[in-house]
Amino acid sequence: MSDYLEFEDGDVIDGVHYHRHDVVIVGAGGAGMRAAIEAAPRANTAVITKLYPTRSHTGAAQGGMAAALANVEEDSWEWHTFDTVKGGDYLVDQDAAEILAKEAIDAVLDLENMGLPFNRTPEGRIDQRRFGGHTRDHGKAPVRRACYAADRTGHMILQTLFQNCVKLGVNFFNEYYALDLVMTEVDGVPQPSGVVAYELATGELHVFQGKSIVFATGGFGKIYKTTSNAHTLTGDGVGIIWRKGLPLEDMEFFQFHPTGLAGLGILLTEGARGEGAILRNASGERFMERYAPTIKDLAPRDIVSRCMVQEVAEGRGAGPHKDYVLLDCTHLGAEVLETKLPDITEFARTYLGVDPVVEPVPVMPTAHYAMGGIPTNVKAEVLRDNDTVVPGLYAAGECACVSVHGSNRLGTNSLLDINVFGKRAGNNAVDYASTVDFTPLPADPAKAVRELVEGLRDASGTERIAALRKELQDEMDRNAQVFRTDESLAKVTETIHELRERYKKVSIQDKGHRYNTDLLEAIELGFLLDLAEVVVYSAKNRKESRGGHMRDDYPKRDDETYMKHTMAYLTGDPHSADAADHISLDWKPVVITNYQPMERKY
Amino acid sequence: MAGAATLEAVDNTAKAEAPIQAFTVTLNIRRYDPEKDAEPYWQDFDVELYATDRVLDALHKIKWEQDGSLTFRRSCAHGICGSDAMRINGRNRLACKTLIKDLDISKPIYVEAIKGLPLEKDLIVDMDPFFASYREIQPFLIASSKPDKERIQSVAQRERFDDTTKCILCAACTSSCPVFWTDGQYFGPAAIVNAHRFIFDSRDEAANVRLDILNDKEGVWRCRTTFNCSEACPRGIEVTKAIAEVKAAVLRGKPDIPKK
Numbered sequence A: 001m002s003d004y005l006e007f008e009d010g011d012v013i014d015g016v017h018y019h020r021h022d023v024v025i026v027g028a029g030g031a032g033m034r035a036a037i038e039a040a041p042r043a044n045t046a047v048i049t050k051l052y053p054t055r056s057h058t059g060a061a062q063g064g065m066a067a068a069l070a071n072v073e074e075d076s077w078e079w080h081t082f083d084t085v086k087g088g089d090y091l092v093d094q095d096a097a098e099i100l101a102k103e104a105i106d107a108v109l110d111l112e113n114m115g116l117p118f119n120r121t122p123e124g125r126i127d128q129r130r131f132g133g134h135t136r137d138h139g140k141a142p143v144r145r146a147c148y149a150a151d152r153t154g155h156m157i158l159q160t161l162f163q164n165c166v167k168l169g170v171n172f173f174n175e176y177y178a179l180d181l182v183m184t185e186v187d188g189v190p191q192p193s194g195v196v197a198y199e200l201a202t203g204e205l206h207v208f209q210g211k212s213i214v215f216a217t218g219g220f221g222k223i224y225k226t227t228s229n230a231h232t233l234t235g236d237g238v239g240i241i242w243r244k245g246l247p248l249e250d251m252e253f254f255q256f257h258p259t260g261l262a263g264l265g266i267l268l269t270e271g272a273r274g275e276g277a278i279l280r281n282a283s284g285e286r287f288m289e290r291y292a293p294t295i296k297d298l299a300p301r302d303i304v305s306r307c308m309v310q311e312v313a314e315g316r317g318a319g320p321h322k323d324y325v326l327l328d329c330t331h332l333g334a335e336v337l338e339t340k341l342p343d344i345t346e347f348a349r350t351y352l353g354v355d356p357v358v359e360p361v362p363v364m365p366t367a368h369y370a371m372g373g374i375p376t377n378v379k380a381e382v383l384r385d386n387d388t389v390v391p392g393l394y395a396a397g398e399c400a401c402v403s404v405h406g407s408n409r410l411g412t413n414s415l416l417d418i419n420v421f422g423k424r425a426g427n428n429a430v431d432y433a434s435t436v437d438f439t440p441l442p443a444d445p446a447k448a449v450r451e452l453v454e455g456l457r458d459a460s461g462t463e464r465i466a467a468l469r470k471e472l473q474d475e476m477d478r479n480a481q482v483f484r485t486d487e488s489l490a491k492v493t494e495t496i497h498e499l500r501e502r503y504k505k506v507s508i509q510d511k512g513h514r515y516n517t518d519l520l521e522a523i524e525l526g527f528l529l530d531l532a533e534v535v536v537y538s539a540k541n542r543k544e545s546r547g548g549h550m551r552d553d554y555p556k557r558d559d560e561t562y563m564k565h566t567m568a569y570l571t572g573d574p575h576s577a578d579a580a581d582h583i584s585l586d587w588k589p590v591v592i593t594n595y596q597p598m599e600r601k602y
Numbered sequence B: 001m002a003g004a005a006t007l008e009a010v011d012n013t014a015k016a017e018a019p020i021q022a023f024t025v026t027l028n029i030r031r032y033d034p035e036k037d038a039e040p041y042w043q044d045f046d047v048e049l050y051a052t053d054r055v056l057d058a059l060h061k062i063k064w065e066q067d068g069s070l071t072f073r074r075s076c077a078h079g080i081c082g083s084d085a086m087r088i089n090g091r092n093r094l095a096c097k098t099l100i101k102d103l104d105i106s107k108p109i110y111v112e113a114i115k116g117l118p119l120e121k122d123l124i125v126d127m128d129p130f131f132a133s134y135r136e137i138q139p140f141l142i143a144s145s146k147p148d149k150e151r152i153q154s155v156a157q158r159e160r161f162d163d164t165t166k167c168i169l170c171a172a173c174t175s176s177c178p179v180f181w182t183d184g185q186y187f188g189p190a191a192i193v194n195a196h197r198f199i200f201d202s203r204d205e206a207a208n209v210r211l212d213i214l215n216d217k218e219g220v221w222r223c224r225t226t227f228n229c230s231e232a233c234p235r236g237i238e239v240t241k242a243i244a245e246v247k248a249a250v251l252r253g254k255p256d257i258p259k260k
Helices: A030-039 A077-087 A094-114 A153-168 A236-243 A301-313 A330-340 A342-352 A413-433 A447-458 A465-479 A486-503 A517-541 B004-017 B055-065 B128-136 B155-160 B178-182 B189-199 B207-214 B228-232 B239-252
Strands: A016-026 A045-049 A128-136 A141-147 A171-174 A176-186 A189-199 A205-215 A254-261 A278-280 A325-328 A361-370 A381-383 A389-395 A564-570 A583-589 B022-031 B041-050 B085-088 B091-094 B109-112 B119-121
Touching: A016 A030, A016 A189, A016 A413, A030 A045, A030 A153, A030 A205, A030 A413, A045 A176, A045 A205, A077 A094, A077 A128, A094 A153, A094 A413, A128 A301, A153 A413, A176 A205, A176 A236, A176 A447, A176 A517, A189 A389, A189 A447, A205 A236, A205 A413, A205 A447, A236 A517, A254 A301, A254 A342, A301 A325, A301 A361, A330 A342, A342 A361, A389 A413, A447 A517, A465 A486, A465 A517, A465 B055, A486 A517, A517 A564, A517 A583, B022 B055, B041 B055, B055 B109, B091 B228, B128 B189, B189 B207, B189 B239, B207 B239, B228 B239
Parallel strands: A016 A045, A016 A205, A045 A171, A205 A389, B022 B109
Antiparallel strands: A128 A141, A176 A189, A189 A205, A254 A361, A278 A325, A325 A361, A381 A389, A564 A583, B022 B041, B085 B091, B085 B109
């Protein structure tokens, strides 16, 4: 008898639905749909998404997408590469950054050709605006490099990609939650063979066998309380990879976007500062002049966020509790705000009752973007260690770490990343699928997910999901946010350990099968706890300050010891109490081509 | 350094020094779980809320603290993903964009699923018929030219269809339309808005195809300009105006787009 499962596409065996597609893409945000646009015309492709595609968080991106088109002033992809490397505090793999900057130009033109309604120059070309860290000639002055569509560039990218998926008849499985990657032992080596998904509408399980599998599952900002991220950004994809024993890279580097609406975390685009808005402290001082004299408010996000927190810590915060700073757009005038920044103008009015036309907006940093994630090479192939690829497995977008962002991503480089590496992932996935046969599925590929789902549905513990999640998020904000110390990270470690123990005793109230979001929130919390632990464990180990990882107890960058990527592996019993018993850390060299590390001044 | 505006804001925020007051608010939610219930029914929940909380916060408080089985869609929580359109006090709105302070809390807040689409569970409806109508109007750029760089489009031409590019496909408009309630075959406002977005795009070459589709008996002529859609749109799109422009384009045989 074969150890493998025999089935036909469309079979239902023991209640589990089986599907067979050459390429299986998990996630329908920018990266997933960009991959699908390449894959679907050339191979039998399925896209699995936990939402409807247009609900994906790419749609919340606002300010722009960088490309050295030089439509409005002199620019070059080489300058863009340098800015990306310097912005990432030299932890960027420079070969990847070069690809990102070079292919940016075609990526923008591709989108325009697909129909994206970019804002235009008086000559009818794509208009460009300034953005943090993007400069002319290696840091001399800000440059207009961000292509944009008002302050809803991400929305327009998501819509345009979805429109083109509709045009191509892409096969979407909407509201299917991917919960496991199936690996089959072939000649003693585990090979990816499929994905297990939970159908929200019915509670039924589906197994998608694929020759190539692309993860484009987005970030995990919900490990924090104050975040610009959607409720659904719980890192399921990254968590699945982690649980398979595959490494995660540079997880300690999380970006805090400077201008979240104070107390709420809702994003106000850096494009506001690109258009000339200014950050001020309680006395009205433009404090960024002190910290980054050349490019001031347009310094990269890690720097601006730190300066804001420092202003508040030193008593110069605004408001009754002196706990935020002000984003002053008043001098831009109603016309610029209504035409170039209409959405953020409305967010401030709706959620804070503050009209940016006449008064400055209270802002503070908000957890925004994971620089780290699933390690890949520049072909978007997932790595099993520093050098070995997992054949047939790809990752792109925020869930991946190429690494084009190093320790701090520049604004507008993420919309670029999803387009450049989403396209590469789609193309390479098809190429690979055309050369291989399906890896057979093991006998009962849905077993682990079925046990997880049934275990939670039957659980009778006393712990509530929402309470545990809130404690995690509060603690991460308190002790693993913009500034970290050994002591603060030790506290979070303890909290996570306690929460993981309590997570074993959770129960849910909804025992049904249809649209059981109670159950899925429980599963999502499991991923959040796993990933928070990796973030904190990696952060504790990096005793230096670099980019988005600021250690108050080690305030300097230490190239001697830490000019390398963190690689974290799950190596022991994931349920063991002490993180050190199940996480092991290794290093991976940084690829340096043209730019030797220098002190980072703006 | 401080501009006058800055000082004004500091004064304004000082007003917020009074302790923030919480209110007990009653939400009356239309529940339905076909695994258990023969018919939908209304259920009351009392929740402690702040004036600045959103209806979505209220729903989360209920789900997370009182009844985990309460079911609704949400994602971004700030009005851009379009997941949480629902009927709040009889009006279609996004739960994440409706603040408690803007509702009369001396009475219960009534929350139910949007109408006209099949009810699946509590506040969730089947969105597939909605997206099927969207797909029918060919919602993608159709252009034969293969430019080396970007296609040229003037600022005025780009502005012509700006309003309808804001659509987030939340279905608040379509499910507020009395014509759609009685005739589910009608394309509905959202599909027409998305057709408008391409019909009036100077780069597109298939306006005629879409105008033909919308000249159908289930097309634009079903619209009776009740303006429910414009009032419902959380993105402020002038939906009824867009439909009227499509009607005019059908009559003229082509859209009215700036020459340059």
